[in-house]
Amino acid sequence: MSSKLAASALASRPMPVAGHGRSRRLPEVLQYVVLPLAVLLLWQVASEIGFVRRNILPPPSEVVLVWYDLITGSTDAAARYSGTWLGHAWASTWRVFVGFAWGASLGIIAGLLIGLSRVVERMLDPTLQVLRNIPVTAWVPLSLVFFGIGNAPAIFLIGLGAFFPAAINATHGVRQINITLYKAARMMGANERELLRRVILPGALPSILTGVRLSMGIAWVLVVVAEILAVRRGLGYLLNDAYLFYRNDIVIAAMLSIGLLGFASDRLVVLLRSALLTWNEKETFGGEH
Amino acid sequence: MGSISVRAVSKRFETGDVDVTALEAVDLQVRDQEFVTLVGASGCGKSTLLNLVAGFETPSSGEVLVDGAPVRGPGPDRGVVFQQTALFPWLTVEENIAFGLSLRANRGKGEVKPIVERLLERTGLAAFRTRRPAELSGGMRQRAAIASVLAIDPSTLLMDEPFGALDALTRSIMQDFLLELWEARRKTVVLVTHDIDEAIYLADRTIIMTAHPGRICEAIEVDLPRPRRYEMRSSAAFIRLRDHVTQIVRAEALKGTAPLGAPASPALVPSMTQSAQN
Structure with missing residues (x-):
């Protein structure tokens, strides 16, 4: 019966066209992270080889360290902003x-x-x-x-x-x-x-x-x-x-x-x-x- | 309960400068529990007539009475089945069937659950009770729509090309389904269709309407025995009726499509001169 066909088509949610042969291509998790990883990598490399100055565009590794201090206030990498993140984030969210x-x-x-x-x-x-x-x-x-x-x-x-x-x-x-x-x-x-x-x-x-x-x-x-x-x-x-x-x-x-x-x-x-x-x-x- | 009386009803629609006369001087009596079909070419006003009885439109002149009382707007005594199935997409099949009964206006029409249960059973939708309309086939959707109207137990059923959107096979199955429901619990039915076979097969009486302006041209008593069976469609009596109705409907439809280069259908002229006089 056509209704059964419709039901089974619904059960397997239609995938966007590009995801059709996903078994032969990248695993699904990789599909999600490939772009962000590539951007971070490129950014890190550009900074390491001196393509951009560190004080203009600091590499992701530094951003992560500063961010960590910004939140926890444990390393003083963020100096006067150290440990202020939660207050700022809460103020904005509110x-x-x-x-x-x-x-x-x-x-x-x-x-x-x-x-x-x-x-x-x-x-x-x-x-x-x-x-x-x-x-x-x-x-x-x-x-x-x-x-x-x-x-x-x-x-x-x-x-x-x-x-x-x-x-x-x-x-x-x-x-x-x-x-x-x-x-x-x-x-x-x-x-x-x-x-x-x-x-x-x-x-x-x-x-x-x-x-x-x-x-x-x-x-x-x-x-x-x-x-x-x-x-x-x-x-x-x-x-x-x-x-x-x-x-x-x-x-x-x-x-x-x-x-x-x-x-x-x-x-x-x-x-x-x-x-x-x-x-x-x-x-x-x-x-x- | 469920007699309809249409008396000298005209309906004009104002569209810009030209008044379109959808119906002119229409008289129609429908007895209680009678199955009447309205058939005619498109534009003959058959849907307009149905909408007047349903209360979605008001007549420009004349009056429409149901059980002797003039129609003032739509109401649960006249259940309407639309061509475009009127099911709420956010409700399941059983919730759709229960919808009408859960309204204030229908309090006291009985316990909701057993009524829904009975209708699910009778429409063969019990296994699909938790499905949403989008998950149903066209025929099932229309069965659910009919069930949702029957739930409020109207004395009159008004059906506007209910099977028009279905394929031919499903349509003929739905016709038998409708007749079965009607035989089990008779109601007054007025059904609009452009399918001549359907109009004859279902009806006690088929009303043929003609266009520009919409008028009742002829009423034909269909004296085929009940309950109707599919085989009757090839009987001599059925074919005779069908040929007769087809002849009238076709002649009317051809009038509307004047050959190239010829002046517009003369039938159009009266309504336009009429509006000029107004």
């Missing part, structure tokens, strides 16, 4: 999550309302479309004037950046719901609340979560911008401060820290997504994301 939380949740609510009501759309959408096209970095001067120096402008900027992708994708999520589902639910007697809770929200959820993921990404971009300008703690501040003291090894360690924390946050959102959406993946080529 700002990202607070800013993201208000920005994304307001964005989702606004986006849903725009998608659900033509009146709200006419009232909100033009304004949002204009505001959306102002780069969030252009808000920096005003946000400093309004909120002064400290956490407030950082959280404002991050929230503002997180708001738009969340809003746009929530609107899209509502709009792309199959009208037949809506009609079917109404035909069965669903009231407004049931329509919202049982048809519109679950139907829009995949798109909402896509927006949430984009918001999280933007939040990590903006936390660096905000910390360079407005605060004295956080990975962005560390990065900028170390730059001013010609400590490029610490700059690189801070950059990689931001990258890793951003990556971890993204995984968190993806995890949330796969916990909430067990149905959506079955129809995609990749089977995840």
Whole structure:
């Protein structure tokens, strides 16, 4: 029966085309690490042979040592920054999550309302479309004037950046719901609340979560911008401060820290997504994301 | 419970400057537990007529009564089966079937579990209860959709080309499946189709509609014995009915496709002059 065929095809998740003959090529683990290893190796060699000056681009081995001291404070390789990593990392992560939380949740609510009501759309959408096209970095001067120096402008900027992708994708999520589902639910007697809770929200959820993921990404971009300008703690501040003291090894360690924390946050959102959406993946080529 | 009365109903759609008259002066009575099929070329307004009874559209003039009361919007007394299967992709088969019963409007229609169980059994989907719609074949999906509508036990079943998206073999199996359900528990059924064989095979009465504007052209009593069997399709009586319906539908369809260089179908003209007068 065709249904059995479909089921077995689903059980063995389709692999991207390039992975087809993986038994004859690189083992899977190697496929993941080959690029980072190559980059690190090239970087180390370039530094060792003097292709680039060590104080401009310190080799990965030095970055690792400095990073280690930055976190533990045990070797003093990071000098005045020794052992400060956790404080900076926590400050940045906290700002990202607070800013993201208000920005994304307001964005989702606004986006849903725009998608659900033509009146709200006419009232909100033009304004949002204009505001959306102002780069969030252009808000920096005003946000400093309004909120002064400290956490407030950082959280404002991050929230503002997180708001738009969340809003746009929530609107899209509502709009792309199959009208037949809506009609079917109404035909069965669903009231407004049931329509919202049982048809519109679950139907829009995949798109909402896509927006949430984009918001999280933007939040990590903006936390660096905000910390360079407005605060004295956080990975962005560390990065900028170390730059001013010609400590490029610490700059690189801070950059990689931001990258890793951003990556971890993204995984968190993806995890949330796969916990909430067990149905959506079955129809995609990749089977995840 | 489940009689339908369509009285002098017209339906015009405004599209830019031109009004399109989808239905004009349509009268139709459907008795309780009668199986009626609407057949006609595309554009004859058969889906519009169904949507008016379902309550998704309101007539421009005239009235639609169900059990003597005018239709005000869709409701669980009139179950609709759509061509594009209306299953929630995030729910499993059994959750989809239970959906209607879990709504406030259908409280008190009975214990959810046994009803779902019975429908899973009767639709042959028991083994697939935890599957999601995307994991089902087209025929199974449509069976699940029919089950989800039957769960709320509507007195009337309105079906808009329910098997139109299925391959010919699956379609004929689904027709027998539908008849079997209907024989076991009779409901008023109005089924829209462009498949003439299907229209005759299923129906107590086949209504032929013509386009521009949509009108009822002829109503044909199908006096084939019940329960219907697949073999009846090659009986002389069936073939006679089919030829008769085909002739009318074909003649209408050809009118719509005027030969190259000829003026547009004259049938189009009245509705346009009418809108000019408005």
